[in-house]
Amino acid sequence: MEDIEKVKAEAVQLMGVFQVIPKLVVFDLDHTLWPFYCECRSKSDTPYLFPQVKGIMHALKHKRVDLAIASKSPTPDIARTYLNKLNITSMFVAQEIFYNWGNKTDHLQNIHSKTGVPYNSMLFFDDDDNNIQGVSGLGVTSILVTNGVNLGAFKQGLTRFSQNWNAPKNKNKRGK
Secondary structure, eight states, X not given: OOOHHHHHHHXXXXXXXXXXXXXXXXXXXXXXXXXXXXXXXXXXXXXXXXXXXXXXXXXXXXXXXXXXXXXXXXXXXXXXXXXXXXXXXXXXEEEEEOOOSSOTHHHHHHHHHXXXXXXXXXXXXXXXXXXXXXXXXXXXXXXXXXXOSXXXXXXXXXXXXXXXXXXXXXXXXXXX
């Protein structure tokens, strides 16, 4: 596992490059924060995160960026147990962990309602392209991850967020 402080320092430095950063970063759980599906495991198992996740999350908190979870897990009890076992539950201002058949627009709408953060001020990471497409339709900058959240995906997310923020088409969406 990579050193949390080293990854945190790299992520903080990365955020310093951008003129604008998200107010809220939303994460999927399965194959995004951790490399497995909750429904294929039990509460007694010992969960673990992708190597760079915790450092990135600490960097975001250091920069006063809020964190949230949007998960379609059919076993929300296991997901919550794992968050507790990993001692990261308190890092999230909102946790939308429930199963539905569609993409995660309901999850993000609930997060928006709870936090008041505009969609265009959010950055979302997920491993499912259907969720990425649906959430992007709300105006949320959305990044597809293939090997979990890592510094490369994080840089891609910050870059795309900055581009979306500065794009003329988004000028009308800032107040929503």
